[in-house]
Amino acid sequence: RSEFNPYTHTWSLGVEEQFYLLFPLLFMTWSKGGRGRGLSMLLFGLATAGSLLFAISRALQGGQEIASFYQTTTRFWQLGAGVLLFQMLDMRRHVIGESRLTGPWPGLLQLGSASVLAYGLWAARPGHSPWIDGLWPVLGTLGLLALLHRSAVGWVGSSLSAQPMLVIGRMSYSLYLWHWPVFVLFRWTFGLDSLLAGALALVSTAVLAWVSWRWVEQPLRFGRRWRGSDLRWVAGGVVVLLLGMGLQKQLERAAKHISLSTVSRHPLDWYPYAKGLQKEFPDCELVVSRLPVTGGQVQQFERGSCAAGRGVERRLFVAGDSHVLAYREMLRRLVLLDGGQVRVYASAGCALIGLQGRQPGDPGCAAYVRHSLADVATQARAGDVLFLPGLRVPRLVEQYELLDQQHVLAAVRSEEAAAARKAEVYGAIAALKPLADRGVRIVLEAPKPVLPAPPFRCSDPFNRGNPICVNGMVVTRERMEALRAPALSSLQQVAQALPGASVWDPLPVLCTGVSCQPGQAGKPLYFDGDHLSGHGNRVLLPSFRSHLAAEVH
Incomplete structure (x- = not known):
């Protein structure tokens, strides 16, 4: 069961990494300006539309729910939609300049987008993502980004700009990385059925996320001692991967000697x-x-x-x-x-x-x-x-x-x-x-x-x-x-x-x-x-x- 596998959430990291391998090929002409921008938008539009149509066809066929959930080809449209939004907003700014909605419209549209996003999260069903249940979070997020990308106007923008939300936003990657293994650990041990267990799992996630954000993510991103050439970063990454792989192999071999579980020991x-x-x-x-x-x-x-x-x-x-x-x-x-x-x-x-x-x-x-x-x-x-x-x-x-x-x-x-x-x-x-x-x-x-x-x-x-x-x-x-x-x-x-x-x-x-x-x-x-x-x-x-x-x- 995926809910009991601590590595399950790495599938989304894989999708993200594969997207970034394709991203430069589709985006490189954007930096040249002029017609290059139009070509880049066309490429992203075709790739996004193709991915969306593929996801819809797999959903209509039935029997492909698991593969569709994990594949990059059925997920590309969700990431591609964000790139297209950025490109359209940037093109619009260059063509007609800055303009903002006035009156009650910004607040109403923000409320509508937030409602669509909330509905998508609340109504999501197993076996119905990325299509059709993945559509609503994408639409809601696109709406909020389009409305709030310049300034946090309205009560929705003010709420998202509050200090607690900013802290969560800064630590969001660490929170995502840590929440799943912590939840899996609780499912295997105390369970997550009670309110107390759920609260302990959330607190544990927050503490671990802060520690890794403060002492790993921040120093690597902004610390002077870590500055170096791209080649050094690539070489260092390869070394870390090899060391991690070797450590994993040694842990697997030693499981029956060091594991706390009687199943692994015998x-x-x-x-x-x-x-x-x-x-x-x-x-x-x-x-x-x-x-x-x-x-x-x-x-x-x-x-x-x-x-x-x-x-x-x-x-x-x-x-x-x-x-x-x-x-x-x-x-x-x-x-x-x-x-x-x-x-x-x-x-x-x-x-x-x-x-x-x-x-x-x-x-x-x-x-x-x-x-x-x-x-x-x-x-x-x-x-x-x-x-x-x-x-x-x-x-x-x-x-x-x-x-x-x-x-x-x-x-x-x-x-x-x-x-x-x-x-x-x-x-x-x-x-x-x-x-x-x-x-x-x-x-x-x-x-x-x-x-x-x-x-x-x-x-x-x-x-x-x-x-x-x-x-x-x-x-x-x-x-x-x-x-x-x-x-x-x-x-x-x-x-x-x-x-x-x-x-x-x-x-x-x-x-x-x-x-x-x-x-x-x-x-x-x-x-x-x-x-x-x-x-x-x-x-x-x-x-x-x-x-x-x-x-x-």
């Missing part, structure tokens, strides 16, 4: 990336490849050079949503321990048997299911296994958002949900029966426990008080059994209708007592509210291996 326990397997299995190579299939790619794991030989000849096909990806460590370890081949098909939010009533209306999900099953049908032989994990109960919490748990429970028990599950059971049986009849063994994953809070955000002393952690990370086994009962019943119906099919249940391993805990023996079982951690993969591996072995016998 990445192999938290992330199911299986990066430590080479040291753990020095005599056995894991070959990972990506193969093209209709509609995307499939990831394949198999043994390479291994002292134990090729191992079993079984092929395991794994298809589902993001929970397939959360099983990567378990699947890789399975190959290293037993041999065989694993083919992974994954599409986030699209379980082959989701049992939450979401997939039928999603054409992309339906296409993924068709393509995955078609490839399995082409590749699988009798005795191979098709493993279908997935999120089959509603989440109790998102990674960055609390959910209404009573609403979640009510939705599971509703008549609409029951009807959707019934229809999905019939559809799953129809889709999987041809594979089962050919001797492919179907293994369905019973719903794993889901937690009321994401452990990766609530496991350190500095973030346990975050609002996302308010419900705690523990769910009673009784409550979990009740939540998953409808989905488990549906899965059992599917398994009973397919020859050789079975249901593998991770819950007894993950919930060893009357409650389902986020971890065992001081290590996490879960990364977030429903995806397994690396340690969770290792805990479940013996149970999964036993289930596969029992299926063979």
